[in-house]
Amino acid sequence: MLGRKSNPNIPDGYVDLGISEPKVVPVKIVKQTDKYIEVKPIVANWKEQLSKIEQCPQRQDSVTDQMIDLYYIANKLGFYDAADYIKRTFTD
Numbered sequence: 830m831l832g833r834k835s836n837p838n839i840p841d842g843y844v845d846l847g848i849s850e851p852k853v854v855p856v857k858i859v860k861q862t863d864k865y866i867e868v869k870p871i872v873a874n875w876k877e878q879l880s881k882i883e884q885c886p887q888r889q890d891s892v893t894d895q896m897i898d899l900y901y902i903a904n905k906l907g908f909y910d911a912a913d914y915i916k917r918t919f920t921d
Contacts, residue, residue, distance in 0.1 A: 875906045893919050 860867040888895055896919040903912035 875908075878906065 857869045858866060859869050896915055900912050900915040900919070903909075903915060
């Protein structure tokens with residue numbers, strides 16, 4: 830569980846910045862003191878984010894133009910490998 834350490838003096842949800850090895854996890858800082866930082870994990874849920882966008886009308890521009898725009902959307906949603914493929918295929 831994020832923030833739980835073997836030291837019983839550190840409450841759940843807190844990370845002692847001076848003890849643990851760094852672990853790369855996307856988090857949002859909820860509360861910070863001199864010794865402790867409370868963090869909340871950021872869950873990459875692209876389906877949830879995408880469901881917040883209303884349906885757009887059909888576009889009438891070229892497939893290449895649509896794919897270039899899709900490159901930016903893929904990057905924004907974290908699909909970096911797919912975005913790189915789109916960029917290589919449709920812009921080079």
